[in-house]
Amino acid sequence: MSARRTLVVTNDFPPRQGGIQTFVAALLARRPPGSLVVLASRSPGWEAHDAALPYEVVRHPTGMLLPTPGVARAAAALARRHGCHTAFFGAAAPLGLLAPALREAGVRHLVGATHGHETGWVALPGARQVVRRIAGGLDVLTYISDYTRSRLEPALGGRVRLAQLSPGVDVDRFTPAADGTAVRRRHGLGEGPVVVCVSRLVARKGQDVLVAAWPAVLARHPGARLLLVGGGPDEARLRRVVAGRGLAGSVVLTGPVAPAHLPEHYATGDVFAMPCRTRRGGLDVEGLGMVYLEAAACGLPVVGGTSGGAPEAVRDGETGTVVREPRSPEAVAAAVTALLDDPARARAMGAAGRAWVEQRWSWTTIAATFAGLLEPARH
Structure with missing residues (x-):
């Protein structure tokens, strides 16, 4: 034996x-x-x-x-x-x-x-x-x-x-030192601010609300880009909505991305946003929301939703913002634009998030x- x-x-x-x-x-x-x-x-x-x-x-x-x-x-x-x-x-x-x-x-x-x-x-x-x-x-x-x-x-x-x-979180892989330059170039994101969402494209994650909120973000930050990273059953519908609203020039869907390449995709962002919401009477719910912690480890401030355990992965007001009405495009747009309006505050939240992930997660x-x-x- x-x-x-x-x-x-x-x-x-x-x-x-x-x-x-x-x-x-x-x-x-x-x-x-x-x-x-x-x-x-x-x-x-x-x-x-x-x-x-x-x-x-x-x-x-x-x-x-x-x-x-x-x-x-x-x-x-x-x-x-x-x-x-x-x-x-x-x-x-x-x-x-x-x-x-x-x-x-x-x-x-x-x-x-x-x-x-x-x-x-x-x-x-x-x-x-x-x-x-x-x-x-x-x-x-x-x-x-x-x-x-x-x-x-x-x-x-x-x-x-x-x-x-x-x-x-692997804090050696998900780090502020990750380089998003190649991803920015590949998707033509330019030099303006980027809001990134990394997750499966399913209704609970809230990419549809991000797209609905995007015109309001563009009204304040015309050079901004929204990068939706991941694949899933909502991909075709989201692409149709983006095209139908004339947002194809500022909203990019990457499709599925291998786990090894996720850090460089987070690194494209100035803000991470995923306004997740609970669906189906509580049966479709976010258990925790690891993407918020991975984004924080990369030094990004995060905009999260209220579904399930998601608020436990965001220190509201310190590492990011929890949107209390994640179904509301207006509320999501306000949270995102508040961070884009104040880059110094956004960077401070990103630094606080990195420190918290290193210590706790x-x-x-x-x-x-x-x-x-x-x-x-x-x-």
């Missing part, structure tokens, strides 16, 4: 892309390599990806891990082989249902992560029962923001200890929290 390790069971793991995948991989990258063994599903390119990792990854022969008897046996076998006393579920639902099998295999301390979408699950009776069952099998369930905790805690009824584990801080959650002796 090899040295004792933490067993990580997750569907959300590179090379599959996404926010949760990035979160889980970043957590594991900051653990001692010999302390981990991972059970994951397969995605294209997994062989080359895993060969470069400093810890063992076992890929179950499926594109999606589910809490089936076969997966339970595979997870239990890994736990026994490596003498794992601790296990971590990269997303607690639904794989946390494997907890009883892992306890039978000798695992003593089980931690499961939530990422925000679970707040919608607990609003639905059937899904709420599943989440309660999962929570009851774990020792710790993590949440990403005070907002998500406020939604989860009443539904779980004290079945598990809750602890905050938010995503972190860097991966160094988050990794220390994760290490504590994996150590049962501390609880």
